[in-house]
Amino acid sequence: MDTSDILECDLLVIGAGMAGLSAAARAAEGGAKVVVIDKAKDIGGSAIISGGFVWTVPSTRKMRYVGNGDPALGAVVVDGYSDAIVWLRSRDVQMSGPHNVMYGRGYQIDIIGHLRSCVASVEHAGGVVVPETVTERLVTDEHGRVIGADTTHRDGAVRVLANNTIIATGGFQGSADLRAEYIHPHARSIPLRSNPCSTGDGLQLGTAVGGHLSDGHNPGFYGHLLCYPASLDHPSKFAVLTQYHSEFSVLLNKQGQRFCDESLGDHLNAQETLTRTDALALLVWDQRIEEEYVMKAFVEGIPPVDKLAVALAQGAKGALCPTLDDVARHADEWGFDGAAGRATLERYSAVVRSAPETLHPCIEGALLPNDKPPYRALVVQPAITFTHAGLAADDRARALDSRGQPIPGLLVAGADVGNTFRRGYAGGLAAALTFGLRAAQTATGDR
Numbered sequence: 001m002d003t004s005d006i007l008e009c010d011l012l013v014i015g016a017g018m019a020g021l022s023a024a025a026r027a028a029e030g031g032a033k034v035v036v037i038d039k040a041k042d043i044g045g046s047a048i049i050s051g052g053f054v055w056t057v058p059s060t061r062k063m064r065y066v067g068n069g070d071p072a073l074g075a076v077v078v079d080g081y082s083d084a085i086v087w088l089r090s091r092d093v094q095m096s097g098p099h100n101v102m103y104g105r106g107y108q109i110d111i112i113g114h115l116r117s118c119v120a121s122v123e124h125a126g127g128v129v130v131p132e133t134v135t136e137r138l139v140t141d142e143h144g145r146v147i148g149a150d151t152t153h154r155d156g157a158v159r160v161l162a163n164n165t166i167i168a169t170g171g172f173q174g175s176a177d178l179r180a181e182y183i184h185p186h187a188r189s190i191p192l193r194s195n196p197c198s199t200g201d202g203l204q205l206g207t208a209v210g211g212h213l214s215d216g217h218n219p220g221f222y223g224h225l226l227c228y229p230a231s232l233d234h235p236s237k238f239a240v241l242t243q244y245h246s247e248f249s250v251l252l253n254k255q256g257q258r259f260c261d262e263s264l265g266d267h268l269n270a271q272e273t274l275t276r277t278d279a280l281a282l283l284v285w286d287q288r289i290e291e292e293y294v295m296k297a298f299v300e301g302i303p304p305v306d307k308l309a310v311a312l313a314q315g316a317k318g319a320l321c322p323t324l325d326d327v328a329r330h331a332d333e334w335g336f337d338g339a340a341g342r343a344t345l346e347r348y349s350a351v352v353r354s355a356p357e358t359l360h361p362c363i364e365g366a367l368l369p370n371d372k373p374p375y376r377a378l379v380v381q382p383a384i385t386f387t388h389a390g391l392a393a394d395d396r397a398r399a400l401d402s403r404g405q406p407i408p409g410l411l412v413a414g415a416d417v418g419n420t421f422r423r424g425y426a427g428g429l430a431a432a433l434t435f436g437l438r439a440a441q442t443a444t445g446d447r
């Protein structure tokens with residue numbers, strides 16, 4: 001490879017999404033010359049197509065319970081959150097008032113404005129943000145310190161030399177092989193509810209210089225249940241086809257049985273559904289749930305959508321059913337055991353009304369009978385937004401080797417950090433932002 005073109009900088013950032021651009025801007029504010037590269041045609045990754053809710057849970061105690069990852073990494077998100085919001089405000093990022101989001105709280109920000117202003121900060125300090133650039137390999141010196149990367153752009157090959165390098169490529173959800181290997185064999189064929197470019201390059205680049213996959217088997221991912229089939233030809237469909245209200249509904253497997261505590265959240269229901277026969281489930285909700293939950297905003301400020309109507313309009317398997325007999329008949333047509341499902345639904349509502357302590361699986365959340373016709377029945381499938389396994393890192397965002405030692409010159413941020421969450425989830429943008437800022441602090445010595 002011709003590496004005659006050499007670009008020198010203080011900080012190289014690989015990945016121009018939420019974590020990478022936030023890190024880059026923070027370092028540039030302190031005068032660092034930063035080079036940001038992205039393999040996609042445009043900057044922004046999943047962040048630019050996100051809802052822009054920068055939220056998390058308010059305490060490390062709650063993070064342990066709902067995020068369920070490495071406590072030290074969860075603490076980076078919780079403890080770093082308020083400084084991160086102060087930082088966004090200092091940059092005049094447009095922001096809503098406080099919102100309740102899932103089981104936490106936060107703000108909806110002008111995410112596109114934020115990402116663009118990060119690019120401006122990098123350029124103002126003499127750096128560059130370069131899309132459509134492939135990272136061939138990280139470059140190390142004779143002591144094993146990462147000193148940059150060999151990159152290829154359509155104008156040629158460039159060796160970028162940097163005091164520090166941040167990997168922020170957004171996870172490996174875009175790779176069917178890695179999904180099958182690290183999450184579940186069924187994950188090979190699930191739909192992608194994310195930018196398409198996060199294919200595990202950060203994991204591959206990091207492990208090639210001594211980094212390793214975070215400890216413990218972590219098959220977790222953040223995703224949601226979508227109708228089946230779902231045509232995801234445009235990111236605008238990601239949210240409207242998502243069945244957030246599964247946490248108030250009943251999910252049946254192909255055998256017509258409940259298989260999880262639906263009330264724990266649609267993101268967990270997606271992980272549970274992945275491991276069932278054909279990675280499909282039948283979601284059933286009644287008129288009460290439709291009125292009280294589906295036709296109310298899942299997140300404050302987002303207008304509700306008639307989920308069944310939207311799903312049916314794009315060819316999904318589902319029906320509005322006047323009776324449970326109709327639910328059973330359609331369930332049979334779609335390959336579910338309709339009679340068993342009908343019995344499960346009848347028993348479920350009776351037990352909720354009479355002896356909820358005998359429910360199995362139990363329900364930790366609100367107990368809602370599901371017996372007010374008409375019923376909505378919809379076949380659902382899990383879709384993935386980002387992965388929870390990733391590169392081992394410490395709470396200073398330093399990439400760690402297999403002995404737990406920092407790899408000099410190499411930092412990790414965003415969804416590339418392994419084990420921030422395990423099965424749970426407490427804000428992808430907040431995790432990316434706080435780890436991005438932490439990585440910038442570590443890189444620039446600004447603590």
Ligand SMILES: Cc1cc2nc3c(=O)[nH]c(=O)nc-3n(C[C@H](O)[C@H](O)[C@H](O)COP(=O)(O)OP(=O)(O)OC[C@H]3O[C@@H](n4cnc5c(N)ncnc54)[C@H](O)[C@@H]3O)c2cc1C
Pocket residue numbers: 014015016017018019020037038039040042043044045046047048049050051052053054055133134135168169170171193194195197198199201202235238239385386413414415416427428429430432
């Ligand atoms: C539809 C949708 C809605 C969402 N809404 C919310 C929300 O409201 N709140 C919330 O908290 N989270 C939300 N999320 C999740 C959130 O967007 C992500 O958690 C967050 O963007 C992750 O940040 P990141 O920097 O790790 O990855 P990203 O923002 O995805 O950025 C990764 C970047 O790395 C680039 N890249 C990949 N490989 C390479 C390579 N080899 N070299 C260079 N660049 C590379 C990608 O092209 C991409 O630009 C949503 C996601 C989606 C898809």
